[in-house]
Amino acid sequence: xxxxxxxxxxxxxxxxxxxxxxxxxxxxxxxxxxxxxxxxxxxxxxxxxxxxxxxxxxxxxxxxxxxxxxxxxxxxxxxxxxxxxxxxxxxxxxxxxxxxxxxxxxxxxxxxxxxxxxxxxxxxxxxxxxxxxxxxxxxxxxxxxxxxxxxxxxxxxxxxxxxxxxxxxxxxxxxxxxxxxxxxxxxxxxxxxxxxxxxxxxxxxxxxxxxxxxxxxxxxxxxxxxxxxxxxxxxxxxxxxxxxxxxxxxxxxxxxxxxxxxxxxxxxxxxxxxxxxxxxx
Amino acid sequence: xxxxxxxxxxxxxxxxxxxxxxxxxxxxxxxxxxxxxxxxxxxxxxxxxxxxxxxxxxxxxxxxxxxxxxxxxxxxxxxxxxxxxxxxxxxxxxxxxxxxxxxxxxxxxxxxxxxxxxxxxxxxxxxxxxxxxxxxxxxxxxxxxxxxxxxxxxxxxxxxxxxxxxxxxxxxxxxxxxxxxxxxxxxxxxxxxxxxxxxxxxxxxxxxxxxxxxxxxxxxxxxxxxxxxxxxxxxxxxxxxxxxxxxxxxxxxxxxxxxxxxxxxxxxxxxxxxxxxxxxx
Numbered sequence: 172x173x174x175x176x177x178x179x180x181x182x183x184x185x186x187x188x189x190x191x192x193x194x195x196x197x198x199x200x201x202x203x204x205x206x207x208x209x210x211x212x213x214x215x216x217x218x219x220x221x222x223x224x225x226x227x228x229x230x231x232x233x234x235x236x237x238x239x240x241x242x243x244x245x246x247x248x249x250x251x252x253x254x255x256x257x258x259x260x261x262x263x264x265x266x267x268x269x270x271x272x273x274x275x276x277x278x279x280x281x282x283x284x285x286x287x288x289x290x291x292x293x294x295x296x297x298x299x300x301x302x303x304x305x306x307x308x309x310x311x312x313x314x315x316x317x318x319x320x321x322x323x324x325x326x327x328x329x330x331x332x333x334x335x336x337x338x339x340x341x342x343x344x345x346x347x348x349x350x351x352x353x354x355x356x357x358x359x360x361x362x363x364x365x366x367x368x369x370x371x372x373x374x375x376x377x378x379x380x381x382x383x384x385x386x387x388x389x390x391x392x393x394x395x396x397x398x399x400x401x402x403x404x405x406x407x408x409x410x411x412x413x414x415x416x417x418x419x420x421x422x423x424x425x426x427x428x429x430x431x432x433x434x435x436x437x438x439x440x441x442x443x444x445x446x447x448x449x450x451x452x
Numbered sequence: 453x454x455x456x457x458x459x460x461x462x463x464x465x466x467x468x469x470x471x472x473x474x475x476x477x478x479x480x481x482x483x484x485x486x487x488x489x490x491x492x493x494x495x496x497x498x499x500x501x502x503x504x505x506x507x508x509x510x511x512x513x514x515x516x517x518x519x520x521x522x523x524x525x526x527x528x529x530x531x532x533x534x535x536x537x538x539x540x541x542x543x544x545x546x547x548x549x550x551x552x553x554x555x556x557x558x559x560x561x562x563x564x565x566x567x568x569x570x571x572x573x574x575x576x577x578x579x580x581x582x583x584x585x586x587x588x589x590x591x592x593x594x595x596x597x598x599x600x601x602x603x604x605x606x607x608x609x610x611x612x613x614x615x616x617x618x619x620x621x622x623x624x625x626x627x628x629x630x631x632x633x634x635x636x637x638x639x640x641x642x643x644x645x646x647x648x649x650x651x652x653x654x655x656x657x658x659x660x661x662x663x664x665x666x667x668x669x670x671x672x673x674x675x676x677x678x679x680x681x682x683x684x685x686x687x688x689x690x691x692x693x694x695x696x697x698x699x700x701x702x703x704x705x706x707x708x709x710x711x712x713x714x715x716x717x718x719x720x721x722x723x724x725x726x727x728x729x730x731x732x733x
Binding site: 275286290295321331 | 608
């Protein structure tokens with residue numbers, strides 16, 4: 172299996188789903204800003220939903236709503252994180268951020284709207300789905316838990332509170348990152364498992380895999396950002412560069428090992444873990 | 453039936469549910485601001501959820517998650533509406549607004565967190581519920597549709613875009629209000645119907661009832677606000693005071709008539725409609 176080809180194909184599929192969803196013919200006041208915010212991006216989380224579902228024997232078509240929803244939640248968080256009262260960023264993905272292009276009011280409301288729409292994508296038109304309402308409800312519970320105060324939003328609160336501190340403890344760093352970034356990545360993997368009705372044992376393995384690649388993802392992000400502003404809330408700042416690299420390697424090994432009870436359909440997940448470790452952007 | 457007593461009793465029940473939920477022993481970084489934002493308030497929307505469920509023969513205990521969730525969605529919208537880039541209000545319910553008390557960053561994130569938590573309240577611990585996962589999923593769909601770009605958030609976008617205009621059309625006013633305020637009120641009533649598995653006919657009547665009391669609610673709000681700043685996006689400004697009063701009376705009559713196929717268990721809903729028309733605060 173060539174992973175680059177796999178990623179590129181899955182990304183095209185996700186782009187097609189998202190584009191179809193956002194261009195369904197019924198325009199509304201936030202259509203343009205939704206499309207602007209949702210275009211581009213690596214589609215890493217939706218690809219994880221698909222790969223985890225396929226590893227458990229479920230066809231990608233069955234996870235379209237979950238894949239779109241998790242990308243919407245991710246993009247909502249980017250819009251709000253960029254706002255002046257947060258990171259106050261003017262550019263993202265080589266384009267103006269939403270509030271720079273559309274104004275702060277529209278950006279705030281578009282973030283709210285995208286977040287809410289994520290739960291609507293998940294819950295509507297479920298009558299014709301192959302997935303049971305109970306399984307879909309579990310994904311609603313999973314995504315809301317991992318996006319909320321116990322996950323991404325809670326991590327963001329801590330991140331903002333610790334901004335500007337000269338030194339932070341390793342424990343705090345790990346809590347911030349596991350909540351802010353890890354929770355949504357782990358949830359993407361678990362959503363595939365829930366929708367495929369994975370056994371308890373397989374579900375636990377997917378959880379471990381998700382947590383470990385979430386950690387790798389964040390460590391490598393921090394290492395790649397080293398050239399930019401000095402960040403105290405980062406793995407190299409707290410552990411040093413060599414130790415950080417070692418932690419990422421170890422987490423990747425654990426992620427791959429966690430999948431040893433899966434057959435060859437989990438090969439994309441295994442290779443994705445290694446890819447995240449070795450990425451240069 | 454004494455409506456004041458009914459309202460006061462139900463409000464106490466809702467307060468108790470919300471307090472128990474927000475003081476469950478597991479503190480998190482947003483606990484304090486969640487409690488601050490969620491204290492006080494008339495609990496109008498949760499009471500509607502309960503009254504509609506009871507009108508359809510379902511006990512109030514079964515709608516606790518929906519009642520808490522709709523109040524969380526309402527309070528999320530208040531926090532974000534008060535922000536500097538929105539209405540920039542410093543006081544609400546005779547207290548400082550969240551961003552004035554906790555800062556803009558925390559208020560933004562608390563609004564996000566409350567909104568997300570609403571969907572978590574709805575979807576968790578459903579195994580021990582008397583309500584089917586399919587019915588709960590329908591409430592997730594209903595609340596996300598009525599809170600999102602087709603409902604409350606969309607209405608808020610239009611409201612902000614039309615701010616400062618000298619005159620607005622009647623159609624625009626009605627669209628803004630039905631989305632911004634009406635959608636969530638109607639949804640509160642419908643949630644009770646969905647959870648009680650009301651027949652299609654009864655569900656349609658509840659929908660009509662919800663839409664009509666939503667309209668009355670907003671007209672009376674606009675009339676009560678007349679003493680304050682001149683607002684162009686208001687019923688008295690567009691229709692004049694007398695015509696506005698007449699519209700509210702007519703809507704109330706239609707709301708009460710819509711319930712004529714229900715028995716005496718719908719008496720609270722009927723009286724609530726008249727109460728909304730005659731309220732002075």
